[in-house]
Amino acid sequence: xxxxxxxxxxxxxxxxxxxxxxxxxxxxxxxxxxxxxxxxxxxxxxxxxxxxxxxxxxxxxxxxxxxxxxxxxxxxxxxxxxxxxxxxxxxxxxxxxxxxxxxxxxxxxxxxxxxxxxxxxxxxxxxxxxxxxxxxxxxxxxxxxxxxxxxxxxxxxxxxxxxxxxxxxxxxxxxxxxxxxxxxxxxxxxxxxxxxxxxxxxxxxxxxxxxxxxxxxxxxxxxxxxxxxxxxxxxxxxxxxxxxxxxxxxxxxxxxxxxxxxxxxxxxxxxxxxxxxxxxxxxxxxxxxxxxxxxxxxxxxxxxxxxxxxxxxxxxxxxxxxxxxxxxxxxxxxxxxxxxxxxxxxxxxxxxxxxxxxxxxxxxxxxxxxxxxxxxxxxxxxxxxxxxxxxxxxxxxxxxxxxxxxxxxxxxxxxxxxxxxxxxxxxxxxxxxxxxxxxxxxxxxxxxxxxxxxxxxxxxxx
Numbered sequence: 001x002x003x004x005x006x007x008x009x010x011x012x013x014x015x016x017x018x019x020x021x022x023x024x025x026x027x028x029x030x031x032x033x034x035x036x037x038x039x040x041x042x043x044x045x046x047x048x049x050x051x052x053x054x055x056x057x058x059x060x061x062x063x064x065x066x067x068x069x070x071x072x073x074x075x076x077x078x079x080x081x082x083x084x085x086x087x088x089x090x091x092x093x094x095x096x097x098x099x100x101x102x103x104x105x106x107x108x109x110x111x112x113x114x115x116x117x118x119x120x121x122x123x124x125x126x127x128x129x130x131x132x133x134x135x136x137x138x139x140x141x142x143x144x145x146x147x148x149x150x151x152x153x154x155x156x157x158x159x160x161x162x163x164x165x166x167x168x169x170x171x172x173x174x175x176x177x178x179x180x181x182x183x184x185x186x187x188x189x190x191x192x193x194x195x196x197x198x199x200x201x202x203x204x205x206x207x208x209x210x211x212x213x214x215x216x217x218x219x220x221x222x223x224x225x226x227x228x229x230x231x232x233x234x235x236x237x238x239x240x241x242x243x244x245x246x247x248x249x250x251x252x253x254x255x256x257x258x259x260x261x262x263x264x265x266x267x268x269x270x271x272x273x274x275x276x277x278x279x280x281x282x283x284x285x286x287x288x289x290x291x292x293x294x295x296x297x298x299x300x301x302x303x304x305x306x307x308x309x310x311x312x313x314x315x316x317x318x319x320x321x322x323x324x325x326x327x328x329x330x331x332x333x334x335x336x337x338x339x340x341x342x343x344x345x346x347x348x349x350x351x352x353x354x355x356x357x358x359x360x361x362x363x364x365x366x367x368x369x370x371x372x373x374x375x376x377x378x379x380x381x382x383x384x385x386x387x388x389x390x391x392x393x394x395x396x397x398x399x400x401x402x403x404x405x406x407x408x409x410x411x412x413x414x415x416x417x418x419x420x421x422x423x424x425x426x427x428x429x430x431x432x433x434x435x436x437x438x439x440x441x442x443x444x445x446x447x448x449x450x451x452x453x454x455x456x457x458x459x460x461x462x
Contacts, residue, residue, distance in 0.1 A: 027099045037075055037096040044071050047129040051122045064106050069114045070126065071100040084108035084115070124341075128349040131321060135351060140316050142346070145354035147314045147338065147363065149331045151295050154307040156287035161305075162273055164281050171270040175216050178263050182216075182225055185255050188248045189232070219267045222259065229256045280327055283307075293329040312338040316354075322346075331362040333432045336371050343375070353377060361386050367434040398455045411441065415451055418443045 031037060044067055052066045075096065076087045088108040090097040119126070134140040216222055233245075233253055245253065276283055282292040290307035310326040312334050322342040326334040343353060356378045364383035372379040385401075403420075404413040412420040420441040428436045446452050 027095055027103065030095050031099060035096070036078065037100065040075050040078065041071060041100060043130065043133060044074065046133060047126065049126070049129075051125040052118055055118045055122065064104065064110060064114075066114070066118065068101055068104065069106060069111065070119075072097060072106070072111065073115060073119075075100060084112040087111050124345055125348065127322070128345050131345065132349045132351065134319055135349075140319050140321065142316065142321070142352055142354045144356045144358060145314050145316055145321060145342075147312065147335070147357060147359045149310055149312045149334065149362070151293050151306075151308040151329075152311045152325075153295070154284060154287045154290035154309065156284040156290050156307040158304075158306050160285040160287075160307070161292050162277070162283050162285060164274075164277050167270050167273045167277065171267065171274070174263055174267045174270065175222075178222055178259060178267070179216055181255055181259060181263075182229075185229055185252045188252050191248065219264060219271055222264060222267060226256055226259050226264075278327075289327065291327045291329065310334055314338070314342055321354075332365050332368065333430075335359070335363050335365075335368045336432070339371065339375075356380055365430075366436055367430065367432065398451075414443055414455070416449055418445075418449075 049066055056063060072087055081087055081090060085108045088111060091101045091105050233249055236249060276288045280291050284290045284307040287307055290309060292305045293308040294303050295306050310328060312324045312326060313320055314322045322345050324338045324341045328334055346353060353375060354377060357372055358380040361382035361384050363381050369379055398415055410422055414420055420443045422439050423442045424440045426438045428438055430436060
């Protein structure tokens with residue numbers, strides 16, 4: 001197109017696509033001075049990546065510098081570019097990636113291998129280096145540590161669930177069928193007209209269970225029972241295959257042959273599902289690490305169960321100090337594990353513990369309070385029911401929190417002024433394995449109390 005004035009007086013700027021430069025600029029000169037890619041470059045240049053370097057064995061052909069690959073990955077995440085193929089493409093086309101890579105072009109396999117094999121066990125060390133930089137620059141003082149969690153939905157199919165209760169029920173059903181078949185085989189053996197074998201030897205009524213063995217509970221026990229049956233049947237036919245088995249023996253052999261074909265594979269499948277569950281209530285078939293969790297209501301007010309991870313994040317001054325990923329939906333049970341990981345990151349970086357920890361009522365529990373007290377950290381953590389107390393709404397007419405407690409005498413005072421002394425203790429184990437001690441307090445005599453009907457819970461009032 002010509003850049004001469006048109007009839008209407010419009011003038012176009014010169015456009016020469018193949019114009020050469022006498023003094024061509026560097027790639028870095030094309031990037032603005034305040035661009036965020038420069039911050040990422042400077043931050044990673046100041047890191048100590050000895051832990052990452054230790055993953056290289058040495059020898060062979062030269063490798064791409066780990067700092068360069070880390071810069072590409074971090075900047076890619078900032079720009080929401082996660083695919084290794086897209087990162088490879090960006091190193092050819094995007095000047096920011098070209099500048100970070102020094103105009104080198106690592107392939108997608110190299111990028112993915114670095115992320116999967118080099119960073120998988122050292123990412124926390126890299127994160128600690130970033131945290132150390134923030135502390136040195138004064139952005140983080142490790143004074144107030146704020147913890148909160150969020151459910152991150154997996155890319156797995158939301159209808160690919162496996163429930164622990166169903167697995168337990170199906171496994172029990174298979175074991176019951178196996179036990180019935182083994183009992184039938186045992187009954188046929190006892191009805192056999194052949195002379196009784198030696199006590200304790202093959203042929204005794206020990207096909208289903210060996211002496212002192214517990215009822216069938218897994219595939220190993222079933223295999224052992226099948227092996228005992230086959231050994232007994234072989235001993236009853238000393239001629240081997242040339243000996244014609246009786247009808248009873250043939251039926252026993254046929255029934256025993258059905259177990260490894262029909263029932264044992266199912267049982268082993270349920271055991272594998274139990275292994276994948278690992279104590280969880282559920283998992284996804286297409287992402288076995290994800291657990292089905294109830295997410296917050298959508299715009300229509302519908303809460304759904306979706307395959308998720310529970311991401312716990314600790315911050316200070318809006319900077320992320322640490323993060324952990326959990327397979328448990330409850331925040332209260334993730335707190336100790338998250339704090340242990342956080343204290344480990346701080347210790348590896350040579351940093352002090354936070355002075356205070358702040359969290360909402362979803363983290364309030366005796367175990368968590370005790371943990372922070374042992375670590376010497378001040379807890380600003382609400383307990384469950386805190387907001388209800390502030391509103392003064394209670395289901396019970398006389399909640400425990402409303403009763404006066406005398407610390408010296410170790411007794412509560414009921415609404416009628418009677419002392420309620422401790423009469424015993426009981427232990428309770430939580431899902432996290434923590435042992436709670438529950439103190440039981442009772443009044444001496446409630447007979448004739450006008451408030452008895454409002455505070456007494458027992459159905460049979462003696």
